[in-house]
Amino acid sequence: MTGLVWLALDGVGHPADAPPESVWEAELPALRPLVDGGEALDATLGVPGLPQSGTGQTCWLTGRDAVRVMGEHFGPHPGPTLRRLLAQEGLPARLTRAGGRAALANHYPPAYHAAQARRPRPGCFPYAFQAAGLPLDPPAVPPVSPTLGLGYAAPWPEQTPLADLSRLGERLAHAARTHDLIAADLWLSDLLGHRGRVPVPADALAAGRAYLRRVDALLTGLLEGGAPVIVSSDHGNLENLAVKGHTLARVPFAGAGLSLPPAGDIVAGGQIIAGFLGLPAAAN
Numbered sequence: 001m002t003g004l005v006w007l008a009l010d011g012v013g014h015p016a017d018a019p020p021e022s023v024w025e026a027e028l029p030a031l032r033p034l035v036d037g038g039e040a041l042d043a044t045l046g047v048p049g050l051p052q053s054g055t056g057q058t059c060w061l062t063g064r065d066a067v068r069v070m071g072e073h074f075g076p077h078p079g080p081t082l083r084r085l086l087a088q089e090g091l092p093a094r095l096t097r098a099g100g101r102a103a104l105a106n107h108y109p110p111a112y113h114a115a116q117a118r119r120p121r122p123g124c125f126p127y128a129f130q131a132a133g134l135p136l137d138p139p140a141v142p143p144v145s146p147t148l149g150l151g152y153a154a155p156w157p158e159q160t161p162l163a164d165l166s167r168l169g170e171r172l173a174h175a176a177r178t179h180d181l182i183a184a185d186l187w188l189s190d191l192l193g194h195r196g197r198v199p200v201p202a203d204a205l206a207a208g209r210a211y212l213r214r215v216d217a218l219l220t221g222l223l224e225g226g227a228p229v230i231v232s233s234d235h236g237n238l239e240n241l242a243v244k245g246h247t248l249a250r251v252p253f254a255g256a257g258l259s260l261p262p263a264g265d266i267v268a269g270g271q272i273i274a275g276f277l278g279l280p281a282a283a284n
């Protein structure tokens with residue numbers, strides 16, 4: 001059991017590519033040194049247009065150049081082509097086929113299941129885990145709300161104490177000892193990033209900083225619990241709240257409790273995660 005915990009941030013560009021006074025200007029004693037000591041990866045893959053979640057997350061989850069497969073940046077949700085790729089070559093499927101144990105820690109409330117029943121439109125992470133025959137809300141893993149205790153709607157108030165996130169991190173680290181991979185799909189950052197405009201909205205900036213502080217607290221608990229951790233992101237967005245859409249910023253790729261070789265871009269980043277889990281490299 002490799003016991004890896006993967007914090008997959010959605011839409012958080014690297015601080016090196018963020019404008020001054022960004023969300024990264026917050027007290028992040030665990031997260032910021034980790035990200036600064038890691039690598040800033042290209043998410044454009046040489047293709048014009050703004051990177052999107054569908055292709056970006058498929059790159060991370062498969063180690064395949066999903067943008068080249070699609071011929072464009074595509075998202076936010078995976079369509080038939082990306083779904084096929086995720087089902088066949090997604091990390092959860094490959095790990096499960098190899099006899100490993102993977103879990104998605106996200107908590108999906110009843111409203112999510114009701115919405116999916118009306119119109120199935122899963123994101124890459126829930127799709128890839130379910131395609132591998134793995135359940136949402138796995139009973140052996142403490143549930144992680146992707147809002148990390150912030151409200152769903154503006155002004156995204158802090159509804160739980162920060163210390164709860166550290167404790168959750170410790171419990172996740174404990175659960176990771178009986179898994180090869182536990183992933184958390186942390187998407188509130190992308191939702192906040194889409195509130196960007198000029199002048200930078202103070203409520204979204206404050207919520208973005210609060211969200212990163214909560215990632216920091218979760219990470220602190222994970223490290224205290226002794227879990228190896230990888231932090232990644234699929235594309236930029238939240239790091240520049242002066243624009244509404246995604247950005248061309250490079251994205252964080254950092255590991256604690258393990259050493260990561262240089263990746264360069266998010267496809268190689270996905271291959272490195274697979275390699276850490278003992279899976280053979282995908283053929284691009």
Ligand SMILES: [Zn+2]
Nearest residue numbers: 010011053234
């Ligand atoms: Zn995204």
